[in-house]
Amino acid sequence: MCGIVGIVSTSNVNQLLYDALTVLQHRGQDAAGIVTFQDDRFYLRKDNGLVRDVFRTRHMRRLVGNVGIGHVRYPTAGSSSSAEAQPFYVNSPYGITLAHNGNLTNADDLSRDLFRTDLRHINTNSDSEVLLNVFAHELQKLGKLDPTKDEIFAAVSAVHQRCRGAYAVIAMVTGYGIVGFRDPNGIRPACYGVRETEEGTEYMIASESVALSAAGFKMVRDIAPGEAVYIETDGTLYTQQCAENPKLVPCIFEHVYFARPDSIIDKVSVYKARLRMGETLADKILKERPDHDIDVVMPIPDTSRTSALQMAHRLGVKFREGFIKNRYIGRTFIMPGQKMRKKSVRQKLNPIDLEFRGKNVMLVDDSIVRGTTCKEIVQMARDAGARNVYFASAAPPVRFPNVYGIDMPSASELIAHDRSIEDVRDQIGADWLIYQDLEDLVTCVSDVNPDIDGWECSVFDGSYITGDVDEAYLRKLEDLRKDESRFEAGDNADNGIIDLHNDED
Numbered sequence: 001m002c003g004i005v006g007i008v009s010t011s012n013v014n015q016l017l018y019d020a021l022t023v024l025q026h027r028g029q030d031a032a033g034i035v036t037f038q039d040d041r042f043y044l045r046k047d048n049g050l051v052r053d054v055f056r057t058r059h060m061r062r063l064v065g066n067v068g069i070g071h072v073r074y075p076t077a078g079s080s081s082s083a084e085a086q087p088f089y090v091n092s093p094y095g096i097t098l099a100h101n102g103n104l105t106n107a108d109d110l111s112r113d114l115f116r117t118d119l120r121h122i123n124t125n126s127d128s129e130v131l132l133n134v135f136a137h138e139l140q141k142l143g144k145l146d147p148t149k150d151e152i153f154a155a156v157s158a159v160h161q162r163c164r165g166a167y168a169v170i171a172m173v174t175g176y177g178i179v180g181f182r183d184p185n186g187i188r189p190a191c192y193g194v195r196e197t198e199e200g201t202e203y204m205i206a207s208e209s210v211a212l213s214a215a216g217f218k219m220v221r222d223i224a225p226g227e228a229v230y231i232e233t234d235g236t237l238y239t240q241q242c243a244e245n246p247k248l249v250p251c252i253f254e255h256v257y258f259a260r261p262d263s264i265i266d267k268v269s270v271y272k273a274r275l276r277m278g279e280t281l282a283d284k285i286l287k288e289r290p291d292h293d294i295d296v297v298m299p300i301p302d303t304s305r306t307s308a309l310q311m312a313h314r315l316g317v318k319f320r321e322g323f324i325k326n327r328y329i330g331r332t333f334i335m336p337g338q339k340m341r342k343k344s345v346r347q348k349l350n351p352i353d354l355e356f357r358g359k360n361v362m363l364v365d366d367s368i369v370r371g372t373t374c375k376e377i378v379q380m381a382r383d384a385g386a387r388n389v390y391f392a393s394a395a396p397p398v399r400f401p402n403v404y405g406i407d408m409p410s411a412s413e414l415i416a417h418d419r420s421i422e423d424v425r426d427q428i429g430a431d432w433l434i435y436q437d438l439e440d441l442v443t444c445v446s447d448v449n450p451d452i453d454g455w456e457c458s459v460f461d462g463s464y465i466t467g468d469v470d471e472a473y474l475r476k477l478e479d480l481r482k483d484e485s486r487f488e489a490g491d492n493a494d495n496g497i498i499d500l501h502n503d504e505d
């Protein structure tokens, strides 16, 4: 998952963009970038690292202009080279930069067409560079010296016709404005908000509403699936539906793990959804073992806190913070490479022994994906003296790869793939393992917004909404992206230093 933001302001946007990216940091920890423009010239800074490390005062001073876009990256395609940090830039037409959250499922075909038919050069393996070039090509084809909203919307329509997969995008057209759009299934989130100042109206587009509220912008609404929102540099805003048969089928994993609890996505409060996940899980526990002997419920910080709290409440059992999180370690699941993820769990979480000694503890996590976290945690609970270690997952078993912007390319890396729940329980070394049912999870996020046509649940049920994901595609993706292939390809090597950046340090 990546985080995207775009702002049209009445004064310099650099600090606003920086602050918004720090609020979206949980969506991508690998790389960050900001591009602004002033007097028809771009100012771009992007590199690998956290927002606070990528932007120094000397960069911030040079990121001038009232219009800009930003990105935090969690790679799902290409490599982790700093040249694949975003925003991406293309010179023609007009000079366009683009920030993308999601993953295209037909990037290879598009890349070939861009080269053979559209005579465009792609310099990285990133699908986002492909997406940018499709948009740029379609805009160029219209041949206008000054693009208006009509050309921008026509180019977005053409993107919808050519691109498959998941994409929430913010692109900036130098001298003209920014455009935000969502794929025709609305898989990845994007919303926009407004702020009135003495100098005029300002707009922000972002992945999550929390970025808007933190900056004092009032949420206007989510961008609809297939819709584009175009904001000119003078603050004039236009919206248009650009897809033929849009459907709202958002990614359910945003609510399980990715999004911040204080965000509201497609009118659904992530916080409330997680509270409900705790309730339905408690009900399942009571059904499965009405006379359970759980002494204490404990969250695995951070994301499961909300569900665990509500679960304890529903069960009428004590809630205790048995694990303390090191606040300087980020999210482990989105770290590249299994070695780093495994090491980080131990660095990140440490038990308070007295909460475990002689007790039957129910540990709650939002999800079990590769099993990295729970394996370590169960052992830590045992070492701390727990009598029995039970484990509950607020999400159903994750059994299938994700192709829409979550880096789970390989089924064999998923602990629940081809395993019964008893097998997973044995693998993680727990005395009891309980998962949320998919039906219950869907109930937890539904009933709020009647416009939601369904949920993108492929990691749980293997059904891919774009209809173009078959066995051959998944096999290719697995070969390309599973941990060991990436390691062999030298993904973590210092290959960024010879790449093309359009950027100065």
Ligand SMILES: O=P(O)(O)OC[C@H]1O[C@H](OP(=O)(O)OP(=O)(O)O)[C@H](O)[C@@H]1O
Pocket: 257, 300, 301, 302, 303, 304, 330, 331, 332, 333, 334, 365, 366, 367, 368, 369, 370, 371, 372, 373, 374
């Ligand atoms: O089974 P796994 O492959 O370990 O993945 C699942 C775990 O990873 C995530 O935590 P993470 O540390 O990324 O973030 P958090 O602090 O927001 O919980 C998630 O919350 C689970 O704890």
Ligand SMILES: NC(=O)CC[C@H](N)C(=O)O
Pocket: 001, 002, 073, 074, 075, 076, 077, 078, 084, 100, 101, 102, 103, 104, 126, 127, 128, 405, 406
């Ligand atoms: N997680 C994402 O949204 C990734 C965006 C894009 N596919 C990349 O790899 O950079």
Ligand SMILES: [Mg+2]
Pocket: 300, 301, 302, 303, 304, 365, 366, 373
């Ligand atoms: Mg976690």
